[in-house]
Amino acid sequence: MSRALGLSVRAKLTLSYAGFLMLAGVLLLGVVWAFLLRYVPNHPMIGPGPMIPNRGDLVRAFAPKVSLMLLFLLAFGLLGGWVLAGRMLAPLARITTATRKAAVGSLSHRIDLEGRNDEFRELADSFDAMLARLEAHVAEQQRFAANASHELRTPLAITQTLLDVARNDPDHDTTELVDRLHYVNTRAIDLTEALLLLSRADRRSFTREPVDLSLLAEEATETLLPLAERRGVTIETAGDASPTIGSYALLLQMTTNLVHNAIVHNLPDGGAVWVGTAADASGVLLIVENTGGRLAPELVSTLAEPFQRGTQRTHTGHAGVGLGLAIVRSIAEAHDGTLALAARPEGGLRVTVRLPAVPRT
Ligand SMILES: Nc1ncnc2c1ncn2[C@@H]1O[C@H](COP(=O)(O)OP(=O)(O)O)[C@@H](O)[C@H]1O
Numbered sequence: 001m002s003r004a005l006g007l008s009v010r011a012k013l014t015l016s017y018a019g020f021l022m023l024a025g026v027l028l029l030g031v032v033w034a035f036l037l038r039y040v041p042n043h044p045m046i047g048p049g050p051m052i053p054n055r056g057d058l059v060r061a062f063a064p065k066v067s068l069m070l071l072f073l074l075a076f077g078l079l080g081g082w083v084l085a086g087r088m089l090a091p092l093a094r095i096t097t098a099t100r101k102a103a104v105g106s107l108s109h110r111i112d113l114e115g116r117n118d119e120f121r122e123l124a125d126s127f128d129a130m131l132a133r134l135e136a137h138v139a140e141q142q143r144f145a146a147n148a149s150h151e152l153r154t155p156l157a158i159t160q161t162l163l164d165v166a167r168n169d170p171d172h173d174t175t176e177l178v179d180r181l182h183y184v185n186t187r188a189i190d191l192t193e194a195l196l197l198l199s200r201a202d203r204r205s206f207t208r209e210p211v212d213l214s215l216l217a218e219e220a221t222e223t224l225l226p227l228a229e230r231r232g233v234t235i236e237t238a239g240d241a242s243p244t245i246g247s248y249a250l251l252l253q254m255t256t257n258l259v260h261n262a263i264v265h266n267l268p269d270g271g272a273v274w275v276g277t278a279a280d281a282s283g284v285l286l287i288v289e290n291t292g293g294r295l296a297p298e299l300v301s302t303l304a305e306p307f308q309r310g311t312q313r314t315h316t317g318h319a320g321v322g323l324g325l326a327i328v329r330s331i332a333e334a335h336d337g338t339l340a341l342a343a344r345p346e347g348g349l350r351v352t353v354r355l356p357a358v359p360r361t
């Protein structure tokens with residue numbers, strides 16, 4: 001963007017310092033002059049007694065000195081103003097340097113302004129904080145892209161191997177090959193769909209409508225009941241109506257992911273899942289709790305990160321793509337809500353999603 005060249009802030013400050021100094025000088029002289037005038041007559045006094053100077057004499061005597069003094073004030077104001085403004089504005093130069101560096105992509109630079117807390121210090125500190133957040137965000141995105149590429153390459157590499165084997169061995173059982181290719185392809189589609197869903201939730205571009213979490217919980221449970229029965233898991237649903245505002249499809253996906261996790265990451269047999277909803281003045285809650293193996297708290301805090309799959313990777317038919325909880329968190333945050341994970345002391349997980357309540361109109 002090109003802008004017309006203007007006076008620098010330093011020059012403006014200098015001029016205003018000098019200007020104020022001159023104004024103060026002139027005002028002071030004016031007061032002194034007015035004071036003198038009261039005692040000096042306008043015309044020469046005629047009569048006996050000593051000669052008293054009249055106004056003309058006074059002007060002639062003082063005018064050169066007054067102009068000299070005003071000139072000195074001007075020079076002093078300009079010089080002092082220039083030095084003072086330079087000192088005041090020094091932090092600004094450092095902030096500008098940091099902004100320029102950030103603009104060309106160097107996010108690791110910090111201003112680190114020292115000194116007392118003033119407006120510049122506040123600006124510099126918040127700028128540093130913004131840089132730190134941006135740097136972390138960019139690093140996270142890069143990590144995510146690298147992980148996603150890696151995950152997407154895996155099914156393609158497996159497909160390639162299967163095809164190579166089939167080509168080198170003409171008597172290969174094609175039915176088995178097709179089955180395995182189909183399985184690998186399904187996983188690739190699942191992964192791609194999960195990635196698309198994640199970016200859709202992150203973009204926050206969805207229409208919002210009134211949604212009742214308790215109905216979502218019922219619907220998700222009903223859909224997943226056959227899976228639960230196959231795995232010998234019982235599901236209990238309970239809770240009050242919990243109205244909120246959001247995307248029905250995304251919130252259903254969120255609930256389904258949670259109930260699905262609660263079923264598949266459960267005890268091998270005889271596990272239990274509890275799905276509950278609640279509403280209070282501050283918001284609505286969806287709580288999904290399940291039995292299962294003991295989970296270390298430090299592991300639990302990482303589970304919602306993309307592609308985190310806990311420690312023991314299950315090679316059963318339901319090896320997920322590791323995006324389930326990342327999607328849940330994204331959807332919750334896109335609805336101005338939060339996701340909280342807690343290991344149950346007796347084993348298993350308790351997941352709590354808090355969403356804003358419907359504002360009463
Ligand atoms: N309800 C749960 N109970 C126990 N562990 C869970 C539960 N939900 C998720 N996890 C753990 O968190 C990991 C990440 O979950 P998720 O993001 O849904 O990925 P995925 O289910 O595809 O592995 C899972 O691999 C599992 O180890």
Ligand SMILES: [Mg+2]
Binds near residue numbers: 261320324
């Ligand atoms: Mg999952």
